[in-house]
Amino acid sequence: MPARPYRDLSRCVLCEHRCGADRLAGEEGVCRVTEPVVASRCLHPAPPESYTVFLAGCNFKCLNCQNWSIAHYPDNGQPVEGYVEPAFLARECVRYLESPDGRFMGADRIFFSGGEATIHLPYVEEIVAEARGLRPGVKVNFDTNGFMTEQSLQRILAFATSLTFDIKAFSDEVHRALTGAPVDPVLRNAEILARRAPERIWEFRVLVIPGISDGEVEPMCRFLAGLGRDLPVCFLAFRPNFVLESHPGPGRELMERCVEAARQAGLRRATWAGVTDVPGLAASEDPALRPFYRTVPARVAASAAAAAGCTTHPRDCYACLSSRQCPVKRYVPVRQC
Numbered sequence: 001m002p003a004r005p006y007r008d009l010s011r012c013v014l015c016e017h018r019c020g021a022d023r024l025a026g027e028e029g030v031c032r033v034t035e036p037v038v039a040s041r042c043l044h045p046a047p048p049e050s051y052t053v054f055l056a057g058c059n060f061k062c063l064n065c066q067n068w069s070i071a072h073y074p075d076n077g078q079p080v081e082g083y084v085e086p087a088f089l090a091r092e093c094v095r096y097l098e099s100p101d102g103r104f105m106g107a108d109r110i111f112f113s114g115g116e117a118t119i120h121l122p123y124v125e126e127i128v129a130e131a132r133g134l135r136p137g138v139k140v141n142f143d144t145n146g147f148m149t150e151q152s153l154q155r156i157l158a159f160a161t162s163l164t165f166d167i168k169a170f171s172d173e174v175h176r177a178l179t180g181a182p183v184d185p186v187l188r189n190a191e192i193l194a195r196r197a198p199e200r201i202w203e204f205r206v207l208v209i210p211g212i213s214d215g216e217v218e219p220m221c222r223f224l225a226g227l228g229r230d231l232p233v234c235f236l237a238f239r240p241n242f243v244l245e246s247h248p249g250p251g252r253e254l255m256e257r258c259v260e261a262a263r264q265a266g267l268r269r270a271t272w273a274g275v276t277d278v279p280g281l282a283a284s285e286d287p288a289l290r291p292f293y294r295t296v297p298a299r300v301a302a303s304a305a306a307a308a309g310c311t312t313h314p315r316d317c318y319a320c321l322s323s324r325q326c327p328v329k330r331y332v333p334v335r336q337c
């Protein structure tokens with residue numbers, strides 16, 4: 001069944017790429033997604049325990065993507081479920097949350113993830129409205145890379161009980177090298193969220209990739225501590241994946257140093273999570289990229305992108321002429337975990 005014609009998809013400015021694409025007419029923006037597509041859904045035991053709806057497609061092209069098979073829809077040929085009627089999906093979410101398995105797990109909310117849920121915002125809003133018609137006040141978590149417009153963030157805050165908010169890097173050039181997008185909107189939205197609804201931040205998730213983003217932990221901690229010393233911050237150990245499938249993961253000692261740096265900066269609720277000490281061969285720097293990136297960590301990440309076929313440096317997926325045939329989105333890792 002075709003998706004409902006959500007009016008704000010006719011000139012899409014849901015995220016800060018602000019493509020203006022008429023997605024209803026089949027025009028594609030950076031995310032290349034026209035209508036809402038569900039990749040999969042299931043009861044999910046990771047905190048916050050939930051019934052999780054994974055939505056297909058993303059506005060970022062992260063080199064480290066753990067959900068690459070979902071996020072790089074429609075380019076990588078991986079299976080997805082397709083459009084699911086919001087009323088049907090809402091009934092399913094509520095049924096699973098109230099099921100014996102859901103109760104046993106402690107699942108207490110619907111969790112929208114991806115890919116990036118922002119690119120499907122009107123669809124998410126409709127599912128939430130349907131679900132709250134069935135079970136008023138049902139909790140909702142919104143999982144995001146933080147690249148939505150301020151208007152979209154306001155819409156999300158109108159329904160979200162909690163947010164899990166990824167920050168991939170602190171400096172613009174490392175963020176661009178890792179994701180293909182600038183960091184300023186992410187930091188702006190982190191600040192808006194911390195000022196307006198700190199109680200709804202489940203956690204800020206800060207990615208730690210040795211040799212790429214680990215050098216940014218201290219300034220990141222100072223930034224977050226400036227927003228609030230009691231903000232929950234979780235450092236996520238990079239798990240070698242996708243384009244960075246051969247790059248080594250961080251050691252336990254590095255993760256503990258991140259938590260210590262957070263404490264030194266004044267953050268009182270810093271933790272770390274993930275698997276450490278995954279071996280690998282560090283990505284090497286391509287000297288040809290030196291004119292485009294000032295720092296070694298950005299060049300190392302950008303070199304991995306270039307080796308996967310990325311054509312535009314500094315990475316900028318909005319301006320890139322290869323956006324519709326992006327080789328990064330088509331990358332299929334050998335190491336699949």
Ligand code: SF4
Nearest residue numbers: 012015018019029031
């Ligand atoms: S990348 Fe963002 S602004 Fe562009 S079409 Fe997708 S959701 Fe809309």
Ligand code: SF4
Nearest residue numbers: 310311317320323326
């Ligand atoms: S080729 Fe272009 S669209 Fe693809 S990741 Fe690189 S900059 Fe982004």
